[in-house]
Amino acid sequence: MNKVVGTNVTKIDAVKLARGEPVFTDDHRPPGMLYAKVLRSPHAHARILEVDATAALAVDGVVDVIWHRDTRPILHTRAGQSYPEPSPYDTVMMPEKARFIGDRVAVVAAETLIAAERALDLIEVKYEVLEAVTDMDEALRRTDLLIHETPDPRGISQAGRSNLAAHIDKQVGDVDAALKTCDLVVERTYFLPKVQASHIEPHVSMAWVDEDDRLIVRTSTQIPFHLRRMLARILEIPEARIRVIKPRVGGGFGDKQELVVEDLVSFLALRLRRPVRLEFTRHEELVAARLRHSQRIVMTTGVMKDGTIVANRMHVTADTGAYGSHALTVQGNTGQKVLPMYPAKNIHFIVDCAYTNNPISGAFRGYGAPQGCFALECHIDEVARELGMDRLELRKKNHIRLGDTDPLSAKLGEGKEGLVRVVHSTSLEECIVRGCEAIGWGDKRPPTQPYFKRGLGMALAMQGSGIAGVDWGGATVKLNDDGSVNLTVGATDIGQGSDTVLAQLCAEELGIPYDKVLILSSDTDFTPFDVGAYASSTTYVSGGAVVKAARRLREQLAGLLGTKWECDPGDLVFSEGSVTEPRGRSMTMQDVALFALYEAKIQPMATESHMSNESPPPFAAQFADVEVDTETGQVFVRKFVSAVDCGTVVHPRLAEGQVEGAVAQGLGYALWEEVLVDRAGKVLNPHFLDYKIATALDMPELVTFLVETSEPSGPYGAKAAGEVPIDGPAPAIVNAICDAVGVRCYRIPATPERVWRAMKEQESS
Amino acid sequence: MTIELILDGKRTALEILPGQNLLQALRGASRFSVKLGCETGDCGSCTVLLDGEPVNSCVVAAARAAGRSVTTLEGLLGDPLMQRLQRELVDKGAVQCGYCSPGMLISLYALLKQDEAPTDRDVREALSGNLCRCTGYVKPVEAALAVAATLGGAS
Amino acid sequence: MWDLKEYRYASSPEDAVALLRKGPGRGMFIAGGTDLLLFPPACDFVVDVSRAGIDRLAATPDGDLFLGAAATLHTLTTDPLVTGFAGGAVSHAAAHCGNRPVRSTATLGGNLCNALPSADMAPVLIALDATCYIADVDNQESIPLVDFFTGPRRTVLGDRLLVGVALPAEAGRRVCRSRKLTRSAEDISLVQVAVALGMEGGRLDQVRIALGAVAPVPLRAGLAETALTDLDYHSDCTAAVADAAEIAAGECDPISDHRASAEYRRDMVRVLTGRLIAECLDDLRRGGNGGAA
Ligand SMILES: Cc1cc2nc3c(=O)[nH]c(=O)nc-3n(C[C@H](O)[C@H](O)[C@H](O)COP(=O)(O)OP(=O)(O)OC[C@H]3O[C@@H](n4cnc5c(N)ncnc54)[C@H](O)[C@@H]3O)c2cc1C
């Protein structure tokens, strides 16, 4: 066989990126481009009564100022999800009521950035300030204070009646009854912070109207096709008039699985007939993009003396902020992606997700699972401690195995009934063995300072590969004269390397060198549909479409050559850039192409779609070795080991890179990252000075193993790798802190002060 | 106002605003390798060389560059050391989304110009102003040390 | 973007002050600009002092060290005059201020004149008895650095220029260490402590303990200093060190903010002060300056 899958081919866009070529959204500046800027609400809850832009419009270079009077209030959700979206329709382009500090009030378009900024200062707004509610429990209690008054047309949220943005209550077995039969019941409460994706390229979009009167939107997005559909709805123009182009994207991590700026530039471009660009500042990223939902999770677990987990309840209370993007599905994932790790007979999963006047939460890598995994994996350590059982043994005794059925997924789909999930591939057991070995489990190293203590911690994690029965993508493969192929996919490369992986799969299937595949991803005019880059779906789902399309193309060529050579097309071998028949005749792919195009006079070309009714879980076992300063509470992670099962590894280096990057983000979640919002709804740390993400100096030694399996339903046996490794770092580190100093941080990030405080409390009790 | 500077080796006149930062001025001059990530000096996607020293161009006033030399990645594309760094970054898989790559390359270039035998710690110090949200820094550090190894310095 | 009307370049200290006073409107000095461009204040024009000839480092014949206000933090981390003074304590503090590219332009003067309670260069310089040199159009004044700060973001300067700071030769022979407590590796100080110890015949002399980020201005922990003075450092000092650390914690006046609570900051003053004194004593016993780590 051709060997492309499994090799470290050069990432398809790496050279141009390393040359700093102008390939990102903002690196292109159409002539006559205007700069847009958003005036944001200083109030967490206020009616926008009147906007006076007279002074702003008088500023030299200011072209336009819009506010809600200039737009039509078309209800929609900005969550980038398949239609019909399982998120409430609670958003309009320009709201009449600001629902958080940072909500849109007015938008300026000007010839220069400075003119736009000057204008912002001069816009006068009359507000009717309303009482705000920023505490999720209070929000859930209050029915006299509604953040959304208009009922959700599709009934997902309770808008108009209460501040409940999403609710789930699903049970397998009977947890209450089962708990009564258990030898031990352990209940604990865990608290998860709001954190921000912090892709280094901010949200940025530009739009213009072309000579055919079509709207062209060039934007840094994960969801070009959903975006086209959403824009058509919001702008009330047909999809056919819209073209969305996704250039290179400087990271998304879920935060760009959302319409964040595109409607504004599109609206202004149509209104002004000029190109318009809008780029977020870092401040806007932290205030007005999307956050990971903060949650409080109560875990109640019943076990027998031998360690058998009999019943497990997870009760999640979450804060979606001002709008309900992804409110139902992120919270759903918190249980669905996590609880099946220990498939007890009785599982109960409850979610109450509140609207508040806080900044908006949404999608962020892991999509709810990091929260759930933190709670569950800390809780397993707590249960083990109470049982007097080894925490590794407790996990080994209960974790999901090959052939097991995930009890919850059938009950919980993306907002509708889901599909039964059976584990057809897993190397979790080997992951645990390899990880333990690498971290030195059971063999703690001595601390490096007299005032340090050292500890080890671990966590297990699982995720999905796409959304079963929902996510799908298309791919087209077309043969060119020289034997190269154009591969066009809707799948969205946002830096994770999907273009490379998909090109590898295509090359493998056609038996041609990797560099003969020319990939174009995500231009709604030219590429087939794809839901986009989210839910770890690209390799598994879109890859499936690529393999199918390449196979169809191969069949077309085999048909042609079978006739020419009078042999069975099924006997032809495609390999190393040639086609060979059983008697030894052979043609290079270039000659095949010339034959097809100039003699047979047909264009070999195929388009295929792929959807999977399964979402095979990738697994991870992650381990932390930490030192804790017993006087300052500072935590120093010395080593972090991840052993990951992502099925067949298509590109080892890219897969490792996914793991390493996810661990860096998970480390931040564990130790530093938190978007701090005060009681008034104001973000206290809206910049990297105070919102700390890992630098090169913060990273411990990382060890990564990819423990391969072959997933029967995946392309060449592949599953997903992008999300699962972000789940384990926080619980592994917090478990290690507990191992070191004997105190548990129920709330992350485990900042020095929190660890210090926990140690103080332990001392005094 | 107009300033004169040596931009990527060429005497250049730039029209700037008095309060503008060097980042915006350079992007205005089509140096698109200089990227905006935070405009608070934290992320390093805007790193350039000012008189040979790495600076975050978003926290340097454009006017300060008057009469000085500013070098961006565009100006180093033909430089052998830069080319080696680029190749190693690409080969080691250190380029994911690539948004941070130009800034990292400038920082690493400045480091290796001054120190041919950096340690792992030195490389991390040099990258302390370059945030990368994709890679976890493993592969960028590996790439830098690989290049350093070819410079004759052991680490 | 910073909405400035004019950017001026000063060619000398006097020129800088004159350009600032010329108006019209509100003007400010700009050195590296790493603070000003971060959160641009409202003003009409700036005067660039990076070419005013105040960036020099110099040692006088009797061993005093002069650090020009426009010297960059990177220069302070690498210049042999600075790395060789008081065991490199000033270089150490500079190296932990901001990130590498920021240090290329950020200046010592900017750090001090910015006058944040958390300004990282202040404690170590105070511990080394720094004197500030301040220029007016026609005269210069010098005052102890510890008196330079009058409140958060406020100094004695008014519309005068900081030319530089001088450290006495005697301070260069002290053992000196500083440490900053942060959340992640590169961060604003939650607490910053600098300790410098001189000795005289086997006893501690010229004890300095300076604290940052725990009061409206950087300050000296005078009572703790007194408690240690004359201590015989060859004896067992454990209890004395713990006492002094406790006293220092009582001398600060921290606030609670989103970075840390006052209670935590205060206790960290105790912890860091105790550790630094102990380490400095070890240095002394080993007969010299053990470095600033
Ligand atoms: C990413 C980043 C990280 C940082 N980290 C730290 C840190 O860890 N610790 C820390 O302490 N600081 C930190 N800072 C803040 C700042 O960079 C430093 O304080 C720096 O030393 C300021 O110097 P500057 O020359 O850039 O100041 P400028 O911005 O040029 O000036 C700052 C202030 O000082 C005044 N000024 C400057 N020079 C003079 C003079 N000679 N006479 C009179 N007034 C003058 C200016 O008018 C202005 O008010 C950081 C900044 C950034 C961007």
Ligand code: FES
């Ligand atoms: S944009 Fe300059 S450091 Fe981030």
Ligand code: FES
């Ligand atoms: S590769 Fe994406 S930020 Fe570094």
